[in-house]
Amino acid sequence: MDLYDAIHARHTTNGAFDSRPVSQEDKQRLLEMAARAPSHFNSQPWRFILVENAARRKQIGHIAGESMRQLIENGEFWQQYRRYFRFNQHEVDTTHDGIHFDTMPNVLKPFVKYLFTDQGNKVVNAMQVPRVLGNDARKLVESSPLLLGLALNRTEYKPDQLSSLYSVISLGAVVQTIWLSATALGMGLQFVSTPQEIPTQWARVSQLLQIPDNFELLLMLRLGYVNPDIKRPTIDWTSPQRKGIHELAFQEQWGEPLTNEHDAALQ
Numbered sequence: 627m628d629l630y631d632a633i634h635a636r637h638t639t640n641g642a643f644d645s646r647p648v649s650q651e652d653k654q655r656l657l658e659m660a661a662r663a664p665s666h667f668n669s670q671p672w673r674f675i676l677v678e679n680a681a682r683r684k685q686i687g688h689i690a691g692e693s694m695r696q697l698i699e700n701g702e703f704w705q706q707y708r709r710y711f712r713f714n715q716h717e718v719d720t721t722h723d724g725i726h727f728d729t730m731p732n733v734l735k736p737f738v739k740y741l742f743t744d745q746g747n748k749v750v751n752a753m754q755v756p757r758v759l760g761n762d763a764r765k766l767v768e769s770s771p772l773l774l775g776l777a778l779n780r781t782e783y784k785p786d787q788l789s790s791l792y793s794v795i796s797l798g799a800v801v802q803t804i805w806l807s808a809t810a811l812g813m814g815l816q817f818v819s820t821p822q823e824i825p826t827q828w829a830r831v832s833q834l835l836q837i838p839d840n841f842e843l844l845l846m847l848r849l850g851y852v853n854p855d856i857k858r859p860t861i862d863w864t865s866p867q868r869k870g871i872h873e874l875a876f877q878e879q880w881g882e883p884l885t886n887e888h889d890a891a892l893q
């Protein structure tokens with residue numbers, strides 16, 4: 627696959643993957659590509675933990691499901707992240723960012739606009755939304771053929787030190803490399819961040835993976851082959867929209883629009 631095509635095709639896979647395991651060859655390719663990522667002073671501060679064992683995936687799925695249910699139930703999730711949520715095309719077209727909840731049961735739609743109030747949250751909870759989302763998250767994680775934990779070396783990842791920033795930048799390069807490689811291999815990827823939102827749940831995941839004290843688990847991803855026949859989750863979002871280059875980039879100094887030629891060439 628051409629690099630530009632892979633960049634355009636890469637997207638978050640919210641739904642289930644095909645059940646077939648990731649081939650040895652494809653796993654090897656993903657890891658070899660990940661290891662090519664840049665790092666400060668070539669420190670290679672990241673480590674990868676592959677989880678394929680069904681019982682272990684089930685345990686992580688359970689934690690992910692519980693975390694999702696907890697986050698939605700107590701309403702903090704909606705409050706904390708409300709600025710990213712879009713509920714109609716008009717909002718998407720106005721902001722060109724955020725995530726667009728475009729799939730949900732019809733019965734829920736009239737209540738969405740009250741979601742960010744205490745009352746609205748109570749209604750949404752009464753409609754079993756936390757349970758539905760928790761169950762969906764659990765099933766998605768436990769059924770993913772490959773879970774990938776990414777850990778950073780604490781010698782590099784030290785809060786308040788520049789090497790911490792460098793390590794995170796490097797980890798971002800790793801993730802994008804894995805994601806583009808996965809795309810080229812016919813695979814999809816999704817972040818599993820919800821357990822990370824709850825320190826006790828994240829500690830359980832770290833414990834399960836036996837992360838040593840000198841490393842910190844920074845990310846959990848789920849991967850598998852995409853299957854276009856698999857239907858989308860009950861409540862789902864999409865986020866293909868992007869801001870225009872003219873909104874993101876300036877010429878020579880902050881606030882100066884790009885020259886027209888430049889802008890056109892990048893579009």
Ligand SMILES: Cc1cc2nc3c(=O)[nH]c(=O)nc-3n(C[C@H](O)[C@H](O)[C@H](O)COP(=O)(O)O)c2cc1C
Pocket residue numbers: 636637638639640724725816817818819820865866
């Ligand atoms: C640090 C980080 C954390 C993320 N956490 C989640 C997550 O918990 N669940 C999820 O589905 N997507 C997660 N995403 C994916 C973003 O929502 C997604 O990349 C963005 O909406 C753009 O959509 P796209 O990946 O389809 O282009 C995360 C992305 C990043 C970079």
